Amino acid sequence: MLSDRELHKLAIEEELIAPYNPEYCEEATINLTLDPLVKQYSSDEPIVLGKEVNDDEHYDKIDLTSDEFSIPPKGSVLIQTHEFIKVPNNMTARIYERFGVQSLGLMISPGHYMNPGYRGKISLVAFNTNSVPFRLVPGIKICQMGLFELNTDPLKPYEKQDARYMDSTDVSISKLHLDQEIQEFLKEKGIAKVSDEMAGDLGKHLMSHIKLAAKDLAELAMEKLDKGKI
């Protein structure tokens, strides 16, 4: 994990973070602040894993600089950091909660992993674990970021993948439906979206996809074994 010394150097020389306030860099993390833009799931439609969601139909946008907004008890919203981050290709970043925020009952989705080479603001789920409303105030230091250097350079940094969240400045909503296997299913069925009725079929398709992939790999391994390559 990088120390404040290295984080500070990266911030100054490699534009790791913008805007950068050196006072927010401490020991081994940099504190990140709450952006005024928040998104709340406002549709009555039940969520189905793999089904597309979009800003217009499913989310309300809230601007904390003009709207007074509290997360309802046991409710959650999507938030983002005000800072734009550029994770170097040979590093990964992790977001940590701040005890001062967490102990008030606001859980910032823990265990975050920023792909090597990711650029953008960081979107997070904020969950109010309390039984009273939780008022959000923009600019508050909401979480902290640590950086880790990889042992070797990655074969495929984020920009070489589909990089669907790259350069995000808007709060990111799920783009899970873009997963290749789900897109293949849609193409096969000749439909544009997974519907509630289609969820069962999607599940069957994905399970058989897993079995086939495992069989292909096993055959490949056998072939290599025969040729003495293993």
Ligand SMILES: O=c1ccn([C@H]2C[C@H](O)[C@@H](COP(=O)(O)OP(=O)(O)OP(=O)(O)O)O2)c(=O)[nH]1
């Ligand atoms: O809480 C998070 C987690 C990730 N990201 C950004 C940084 C990360 O590099 C990118 C992709 O994250 P992840 O790999 O977890 O998402 P995915 O759903 O697997 O998308 P992809 O297939 O693009 O990797 O989204 C966030 O903004 N917030």
